[in-house]
Amino acid sequence: MNEAITPLIIGNWKMNGKIKQLGEIVELDIILNDMNTDKCHVVICPPTTLLISAAQLNENSKIAFGGQDCHVEQSGAHTGDISAEMLKDAGAQYVIVGHSERRADCGESDEIVQGKVEAAFRADITPIICIGESENERKQGRALEVVLEQLDKSIPTDIKDIIVAYEPVWAIGTGLVPSINDINEMHNAIRVALIKRFGVNGEKTPILYGGSMKPNNAKEMLELNNVNGGLVGGASLKASDFIQIIEACQ
Ligand code: 13P
Numbered sequence: 001m002n003e004a005i006t007p008l009i010i011g012n013w014k015m016n017g018k019i020k021q022l023g024e025i026v027e028l029d030i031i032l033n034d035m036n037t038d039k040c041h042v043v044i045c046p047p048t049t050l051l052i053s054a055a056q057l058n059e060n061s062k063i064a065f066g067g068q069d070c071h072v073e074q075s076g077a078h079t080g081d082i083s084a085e086m087l088k089d090a091g092a093q094y095v096i097v098g099h100s101e102r103r104a105d106c107g108e109s110d111e112i113v114q115g116k117v118e119a120a121f122r123a124d125i126t127p128i129i130c131i132g133e134s135e136n137e138r139k140q141g142r143a144l145e146v147v148l149e150q151l152d153k154s155i156p157t158d159i160k161d162i163i164v165a166y167e168p169v170w171a172i173g174t175g176l177v178p179s180i181n182d183i184n185e186m187h188n189a190i191r192v193a194l195i196k197r198f199g200v201n202g203e204k205t206p207i208l209y210g211g212s213m214k215p216n217n218a219k220e221m222l223e224l225n226n227v228n229g230g231l232v233g234g235a236s237l238k239a240s241d242f243i244q245i246i247e248a249c250q
């Protein structure tokens with residue numbers, strides 16, 4: 001844990017949750033109300049269909065909200081897409097960009113991801129930029145090279161506030177996690193690259209770990225100096241699980 005960066009625990013609900021699922025946010029909100037959360041920022045990125053309702057549940061909530069993707073443009077003829085400005089209007093303060101599921105499902109390149117980061121800056125919301133190697137790339141010993149290249153190409157030259165999320169593709173939704181040494185090595189390498197490129201800003205950028213982060217493994221990861229929080233999928237869907245990961249920050 002790096003005292004200079006307030007850790008963030010971010011739930012990515014992916015394509016999960018109908019209106020009933022808002023009950024989990026209500027439950028989490030009640031628990032957080034009674035907790036000292038100075039040591040951790042809590043964010044939930046629900047599906048866009050739930051974003052407005054979630055953000056309006058309690059205007060004094062300690063939970064902030066984010067979108068899961070945005071288009072590079074502000075508005076226009078892009079059926080089915082959502083702009084960063086629309087997310088902001090709906091109550092989002094963050095947006096996930098370049099998640100490996102979108103890179104795979106929608107063919108998003110680093111260049112497209114970079115455009116989405118710029119769109120987030122334009123709308124004044126914070127991008128959570130996802131990077132991570134595939135199982136093959138790790139087996140070939142290319143994990144560091146692949147991740148640092150994605151980092152380099154996905155981030156524009158001029159940055160404002162960004163969050164980086166290291167999510168090894170093979171760890172997402174599988175219950176597999178890298179060894180603590182491998183997580184440490186990767187996060188340290190990302191920190192060095194950020195400082196080299198952005199100086200002091202690179203020192204302050206939160207680097208989150210994502211990929212099968214669970215109540216039983218979060219603490220060990222969050223104790224690493226350059227793990228400044230988590231991007232949590234499955235374990236963010238139930239308040240009772242998610243709160244245990246938030247508690248691991250305390
Ligand atoms: P899981 O926590 O379900 O492995 O998902 C991680 C993830 O992809 C978060 O963006």
